Structures are given as C-alpha cells and as structure tokens.
Amino acid sequence: MADLGLLIIRLVIGLTFIGHGAQKLFGWFGGPGASNFGEWLESIGIRPGGKIWAICAGLFELVGGLLFAAGVFTPIGAGLIVIIMIDAIFSVHIKNGYWVEKNGFEYCFVLIAVTIGVAMIGPGKYVLFYQP
Template sequence: MADLGLFIIRLAVGLTFVGHGAQKLFGWFGGPGPVKFGQWLESIGIKTGGITWAILAGLFELIGGLLFSAGLLTWLGAILIIIVMIDAIFTVHLKNGFWLTEGGYEYNFILIAVVLGVALIGPGDYVLFYKP
C-alpha cells in the first residue's frame, strides 16, 4: 500500500506542477503565458529578464512535475520543484508571514516537505520505467 500511496502523491503533486508549468510556458489552462507572467514578475520587483525568468520557472515546473509524477529521476524533479517553491517564498510570500490566509508561504512550505519526503523515500514501485 505504501507504493500506491507514493504513486498517488507523485501524480497529484507532479501533474499539478505540469499544469502550472504549461500555464507559464504556453498560456494553457487559463495561464498567462511567458510574456504576461514575465511582466508580472517585473511588476513585483524582478527588474531584469522577467520573460527569461518566466520561461525558466515554467520549465522547472513542467519538467520537475513530469519527472516527479513519472517516478523517473524523482530526486531531480523534486529539486526543480523545490527551487521554484523557494523562489516563490522569497519573491512573493515571505513578507506576508506563514499562513496562506494572509498570502503567506504555508502552501509552498508544505509542497517542499512533500516532494522532499518522497525524494528521500524513493518513488515506490509504480514508476514509468522498470525500477531494478
């Protein structure tokens, strides 16, 4: 049952990040796309290269989410997700405190804990490719 639990966690978290990456990169699922997201990044204080940072964030989320959900190089997927979450904490949420209800970093913190925990445990037996 632990392997099934890890599989459910990996799919839920990983595919959610795939969706967030697609929002930033392609404007899918009601997302802003790289230009609008880049402009938003510049509006919150990232003065140089907003579009470049938007594309990088989208790629980290998309690739990290794909790897994490597939159980393929789960540790690398987790690192990519954690980098984006740490960035979100420091650029957007930290100033608002911990609690999500105040715009804080609570949700980002929980996501970091989940992906780090799965990376340390391992992906389980339900992975995209055979695991020896």
C-alpha cells in the same frame, strides 16, 4: 499500499506542477503565458529579463512535475520543484507570514516537505520505468 500511496502523492503534485508550468509557458488552463508572466515578474522587481525568468520558472515546474509524476529521476524532479517553491516563498509569500489565507508561504512549505520526503523515500514501484 505504500507504493500506491507514493503514486498518488507523485501524481497529484507532479500533475499540478505540469499544469502550472503549462500556464506559465503556454497560457494553458487560464494561465498568463510567458510574456504576461514575465511582465508580472518585472512588476514585482525581478529585473531584467522577466520573460527569461518566466520561461525558466515554467520549465522548472513542467519538467519537475513530469519527472516527479513519472517517478523517473525523482530527486531531480523534486529538486526543481523545491527550487521554484523557495523562489516563490522569497519573491512573493514571505512578507505575508506563514498562513496561506493571508497569501503566506504555508502551501509552498508543505509542497517542499512532501517532495523532499518522496525524494528521500523513493518513488515506489509504480513508476514509468521500473528500476529495481
């Protein structure tokens, strides 16, 4: 059951980050795309090169989500997710406090804890490429 639980956690978090990365990079799922997201980043003071940072953020989310969901190089996928969540905390959410209903960093913090926890435990046996 533990392996099934890890699979569920990895798929929910990994697929969510794949979606967020696709929103930022390609404008899929109602997302802004790299140009618009880059403009928003510049509007909150992340300059110069907002579009470059938008592409980096999208790639971290997309690749991190793919690795995490697949259970392949799970610590690397988790690390990419943790990096982007730390960036989100300090760029956007920390000024609003902890609680998510005030746009605080609660949700980002929980995602960091879960991804680090899974990386420390291991992905379980239900992975794209099983490694004994």
